Amino acid sequence: MVSESLREKYGEKLVALGESHKEIVVLDADLSSSTRTGMFGKKFPERFFNMGISEQSMVTAAAGLALSGKKAFVSTFAVFLTRTYEQIRQSVCYNNIDVKFVVTHPGITVGEDGATHQIIEDTGIMCGLPNMKVIVPADTVEVSSLMDYLVDKTRTPYYVRLSREKFPVVNQPDYTFIEGKNTVLRDGADLTIFCNGSMVGHALNAAEELKQQAIDAAVINVSSMKPLDRENIIKYAKSTGHILTAEEHSIYNGLGSRVAEVVSEEYPVSVVRIGMRDTFGKSGKSWELFDYFHMGIKDIVDAGVKCFLEEDKYETVS
Secondary structure, eight states: OOEEEHHHHHHHHHHHHHHHOTTEEEEESSOHHHHSTHHHHHHOGGGEEEOOSOHHHHHHHHHHHHHTTOEEEEESBHHHHGGGHHHIIIIIITTTOSEEEEEBSOSGGGGGGOTTTOOOSHHHHHHTSTTOEEEOOOSHHHHHHHHHHHHHHOOSOEEEEOOSSEEEOOSOTTOOOOTTOOEEEEOOSSEEEEEOTTHHHHHHHHHHHHHTTTOOEEEEEOOEEESOOHHHHHHHHHHHSEEEEEEEEESSSSHHHHHHHHHHHHOOOEEEEEEEOSOOOOSSOHHHHHHHTTOSHHHHHHHHHHHHTTOOOOOOOO
16 A cells, blocks of 8 residues: 655645635644645745744634635644643633634654654543544545535544554545545455544554454544444444554543444444553654554454454453
């Protein structure tokens, strides 16, 4: 599979959409070269605002611009945006206005920047906010379609989580993002792997290895974390009876928690969660950190086997 940069695609789409949508404005907090919003700033300097290292002011300004009829895209590193929780809650979500938070550099794939920058709790925080939608795209194809959707079809707050690293293109070229709907990338009868973001490529590779062990695993991209495709989750809980979740995020309040909530309410089955287990990150090479934190392909395969055999029960972490 070819790997491409999600944040690079984001920057390119901002420029392309900015040509035909004069209402788009972009705000960044002194990180436009990393988030790739600098592309938009170079093309449309009159609609680009570098707010400096003042994220709270950036969010409040974006709210004001949205209330005046603009479509505001706000970008910075994920860990820095969450320090503006009060402004997001009070100014944006409470008013239910057209501000899109598109963040980069989340999770352990921030790599050498270490634990202070490797936020692993952000989607949980954002899912808890009324009126906030939360999307974790898997590849550049999904980013492109999602951006079209956000600009043409929506007028409310969204939180979009983009990776720092390049990741495999897993969707077909004609893919269309549909809010609240999962994408079945691989069907299977024995086990379902619900995943999103960087873990989708890992899950697809793991499914191939599980096949060698006579376990037929479905791989489903849950990019729309809120709203969640409850119908699809229940369908696969019933058809496979075993669920594994994989995310570059804490297992608390993340994808695994959301899926477990659905099946516990509707159709209880075994659920095993792959992700960060109540710990901060660590400085290191991105790909090595997946293995270090037991989130690599081998870990997904091992957990999938145990889940299928119903030998693995979730160990509570105090």
